[in-house]
Amino acid sequence: MRLLFITSNRLGDAVLSTSVLRHYVETYPGIRVTVACGPVAAPIFEGVPNLERIIKMPKQKRGGHWWKLWKSVVLNWWDIIVDLRGSATAYVLLGKTRVVLPGNDDDLHRVQQMARLIGLTKPLCPKIWVGKEHRERAKSLLPSDDLKAVLAIGPTANWGGKTWPIENFKQLVARLTSTDGLFPDAHVVVLGAPAEREIAASLIEELPESRRTLIFGNESLLTVQACLEKADAYIGNDSGLMHMAAASGTFTLGLFGPSRPENYAPYGLDTAFVCTDKSYDEIIADGIDWKSQKCLMTDLSVEKVIQEIYKRFEQKD
Template identity: 40%
Template structure:
């Protein structure tokens, strides 16, 4: 860490969705603290989202261990640093004991539920001006996304997989929606279909392969990293 840096320990979610929704806090802190340097703690699935944060010192992947041993391991990695700020979106006990000038720790509210972006903003007391989600990408990642999405026509993006059965929509319904939108008489006529997911979702992508012509199909389920998939998603007309 460079001399004069303001070290921030940022503990975020295990889940991609929750990590994205609170990601704007990193952008806000980067903008307001010019010498900020981040150590970001995230679960194995969400950690790649933060690999291109320009003020990043380190990512610590918090993989769950038996008897909450992952928190002990994390403590051993962060206890020797005198932090400028600790932001803990997990509300862990660890953040109360590390050495820091200031703490911003999530606590369960007693009022009605609020949007996750507002919930994250409350941690920094900026709920009147909440930070919208923001994921940093490099020019190289954006160029790769340009290559993968090169072609003509608007892009319809679908993510047919879900992390549990109750959130899963039948594949045939995704197929019907895509066909209606991309139909020659539909609102996205002449468009292309982009399918997102992990390698384990490749079978679902193949199930949607026949919706469009071969040169109109973009499959991002096989070997596309998370940040490149995000950059591609920015190029979609509808998700």
Template identity: 40%
Template structure:
């Protein structure tokens, strides 16, 4: 049976959809799944169970990318088309079943919203699958023997970025003398164009072991994060990636909706600014608060307390 799975261009949303993809693969173990997504997250689907083909869909003007896709897939018959982008593709190809997103469910996480498409009693957590070769390469970059604290200080909007000096302060508290990760190495991850934001955080720990993953490709980054003891970062695709490889993950939220986009999983937690995200957006729109100050309500003390509690909880679960 052939199954077509159309998901997001964005890294974070594509990773969150992996829960639904896993549920479909488990429900149809003999399915041959074709995944359609943006070029950036495409490599992350290569080793997912049931996936036989990944089609990177680069946007073109006037929606011509959908015509490109139709030309590639219209010749076959699809048992099920799952379209999380609500395009017209599902109506234009031969298929038996079509599953599309409806209206957003109030106060529901994206994972819960998508799992409802299959009427799951309990959502299947997003999981990112990596190859043995990728994990072996990561072992050379992130050697064992000491814990590693991973930091994600960048985001796709300055309003979501916790100040770099607070990342530095937090990491010093966690990895310094008496810290819960005393002596841990520091891994910093971001896209190459985000080096001006993430680089100063890395440079602040030049006196201890550091791992520079700024600009690394996404599969290599995922494999490295899977070897870390804790990830702390802004609301971003990297945050969801860390959660999807099973690393204890603490997300930092301000002007985005934690109810929909918090990191998903029992090994995850989040802290947010005291103001609601709508209030923060309104403050920016009115000019009352500059865009680069929206995360100020998240203090280092808040993040430290949450990080220590998360580590204690995951260690208890592991023990």
């Protein structure tokens, strides 16, 4: 059997879509998989079982990326075509079963919506397949002492509006890793995109070199995923990295303001989210300049975030 899986340009949406891909991979062992997605998201699919090909789809004028995709797959027969971008592509290819997402339903979490699309009443958690080489690389980047806690922090996002102030992250990490904190003297992994390191600079400066690992585009996304698997907790803004952390099985706390947790909360085995005092609807009602990088997360206090973390770990004790 052969599957053509067309998914998002965006990393976070692509991670959520792996819940659908997981269903087909696990339902049809040995199914050969071709993934079409944006260049940023492409690396998370490199470990998919029986992967035949990843087709990167950088956006082009006048929908040229769709024409290019069609030309690259039109000569193949597809037992299953899944298009989570709602294009017409699935209908102009040779195939048996076609599954096309018509659009987003804001009454449901995206994972729940996609589960319904493929006939599942209980969604599968997103999954990123990681190989031995990436786990070995992660092992070399993190402390060899298994008793030492690892705290992963995602202090950036793709838009300044949903980026919690870096000063708050500094206070949060200082309190959590203090001698009387939840993770005393923990090793801290700070993560972000290559261009985002400067945003996190003041947090990085607070951490001794011996107690930090910095990953800002200098490691593969599968190595990042392997590091997240070894962390004790991940705390970060609503972002693709947050969704990767949730898929890793590590406790993941997402910080939300001008985005809907109802649709984009971290989805996994051990997740939670905390929101600004102002709801999404109130933030929107005040008016948003989507081109501005002004932070809209200032009324989310450090204390509120810490309370959510402690509540979660107290439940697990």
